[in-house]
Amino acid sequence: MAQKPSIPKGTRDFGPLEMARRNYIFNTIRQVYALYGFRQIETPAMENLSTLMGKYGEEGDKLLFKILNSGDFRHGVTAADYEALQPAQLAARYCDKGLRYDLTVPFARYVVQHRDELQMPFKRYQIQPVWRADRPQKGRYREFYQCDADVVGSDSLLNEVELMQIVDEVFTRLGIRVCIKINNRKILSGIAEVIGAADKIVDITVAIDKLDKIGLDKVNDELRATGLNEAAIERLQPIINLQGTNAEKLDVMRQALAGSEVGLKGIDEVAFVLDALAGSGLRNAIDLDLTLARGLNYYTGCIFEVKALDVQIGSITGGGRYDNLTGIFGMPGLSGVGISFGADRIYDVLDQLNLYPEAAAGGSQVLFINFGPAEAACCLRLAAQVRRAGISAEVYPDSVKMKKQMQYANATHVQHVALVGEEEMKQGLVTLKNMTTGQQQQLTPEELVAALQQA
Numbered sequence: 001m002a003q004k005p006s007i008p009k010g011t012r013d014f015g016p017l018e019m020a021r022r023n024y025i026f027n028t029i030r031q032v033y034a035l036y037g038f039r040q041i042e043t044p045a046m047e048n049l050s051t052l053m054g055k056y057g058e059e060g061d062k063l064l065f066k067i068l069n070s071g072d073f074r075h076g077v078t079a080a081d082y083e084a085l086q087p088a089q090l091a092a093r094y095c096d097k098g099l100r101y102d103l104t105v106p107f108a109r110y111v112v113q114h115r116d117e118l119q120m121p122f123k124r125y126q127i128q129p130v131w132r133a134d135r136p137q138k139g140r141y142r143e144f145y146q147c148d149a150d151v152v153g154s155d156s157l158l159n160e161v162e163l164m165q166i167v168d169e170v171f172t173r174l175g176i177r178v179c180i181k182i183n184n185r186k187i188l189s190g191i192a193e194v195i196g197a198a199d200k201i202v203d204i205t206v207a208i209d210k211l212d213k214i215g216l217d218k219v220n221d222e223l224r225a226t227g228l229n230e231a232a233i234e235r236l237q238p239i240i241n242l243q244g245t246n247a248e249k250l251d252v253m254r255q256a257l258a259g260s261e262v263g264l265k266g267i268d269e270v271a272f273v274l275d276a277l278a279g280s281g282l283r284n285a286i287d288l289d290l291t292l293a294r295g296l297n298y299y300t301g302c303i304f305e306v307k308a309l310d311v312q313i314g315s316i317t318g319g320g321r322y323d324n325l326t327g328i329f330g331m332p333g334l335s336g337v338g339i340s341f342g343a344d345r346i347y348d349v350l351d352q353l354n355l356y357p358e359a360a361a362g363g364s365q366v367l368f369i370n371f372g373p374a375e376a377a378c379c380l381r382l383a384a385q386v387r388r389a390g391i392s393a394e395v396y397p398d399s400v401k402m403k404k405q406m407q408y409a410n411a412t413h414v415q416h417v418a419l420v421g422e423e424e425m426k427q428g429l430v431t432l433k434n435m436t437t438g439q440q441q442q443l444t445p446e447e448l449v450a451a452l453q454q455a
Contacts, residue, residue: 029343107150146343180305322335362413370400389452416435430448432451
């Protein structure tokens with residue numbers, strides 16, 4: 001018996017309805033990016049492993065999908081090597097390439113490689129899939145799309161302000177209520193400095209970034225496991241649990257970080273962004289969250305994360321400032337800031353809240369019912385006329401019972417059905433039925449086009 005086909009865990013097939021809904025998300029994001037002057041690029045699905053390794057921290061490196069070299073991938077590796085080398089070392093010998101983990105590092109590579117062709121500041125957006133060798137679970141996939149926007153070649157915090165406006169506009173258009181969380185890696189560095197653990201900034205940020213997932217007690221356990229002493233952990237607690245308005249939190253942190261130059265700079269940067277957004281008419285809340293760390297090592301300034309308010313799911317957008325990323329590829333001194341929308345999680349949020357508009361079902365605007373050869377020939381001419389007006393139309397290919405054709409229309413989310421029988425042909429008319437309301441009207445071909453354009 002043949003084995004039933006399947007797909008890898010953490011991946012999904014998308015049928016016509018899912019694709020129509022996904023394209024609704026992508027098109028919404030694409031339109032807003034274009035409003036702010038961002039231009040689209042694409043990069044390959046696979047990158048040289050040397051481009052990817054070391055850019056996401058130790059945990060991120062473990063989640064990279066590595067691609068075996070073509071041909072004899074074991075060439076040059078002896079049996080002794082195989083026994084002696086660690087798995088990571090063997091992978092480095094067997095694999096020169098990997099699937100991209102995100103779109104930001106490939107973008108940094110793109111900027112360096114094409115530096116002479118780019119006008120700075122360079123504003124790009126990119127909507128493509130990424131891959132992570134993660135444990136699949138609800139809201140977490142091994143293959144998923146990101147929708148990134150980045151600005152490189154400008155240090156101005158106005159870029160951060162615009163990116164938050166983009167986030168607000170996208171989720172307002174989608175109808176999702178969100179909270180935008182903001183923090184700054186300089187603030188986190190300042191916190192590590194004042195508690196006497198400046199050398200453990202990476203360990204601290206990785207641990208507190210898990211607060212929502214594992215809770216405070218386990219975060220503290222992880223901090224202890226990194227070697228942080230009890231006094232330092234104790235000094236962290238009031239900061240992690242800080243409550244109040246954004247202004248109140250900033251005031252408290254200015255006092256707490258009075259001895260840290262880098263920490264105070266981070267507070268000034270967050271204050272600038274919040275003040276600029278206060279007068280911009282944001283329709284969603286923005287909240288200073290001192291536990292937000294964004295575990296990726298390349299962030300150096302403001303960091304962002306977006307949570308849906310009406311659905312229990314992980315962050316649906318994230319990003320931040322990365323001053324040093326292109327320096328890894330031989331182009332130091334180029335600052336960048338970006339955001340990434342998690343399209344797959346946004347899909348799940350819209351689905352759970354039933355927020356997809358009717359048009360996102362993706363069905364044709366009109367289906368012509370097939371009553372026989374003569375009627376079908378007439379419908380083909382009418383369908384061609386309708387399509388020339390930019391209206392999507394189908395002619396049912398087979399002359400079968402009308403019930404079956406109507407079932408097809410319902411199943412494929414067709415908005416209208418057009419009936420051209422013997423009497424309609426004699427009169428030069430079309431009976432148009434609205435599949436939502438059931439309303440019917442008889443129209444000339446010209447009136448048919450006008451009615452469908454207004455629908």
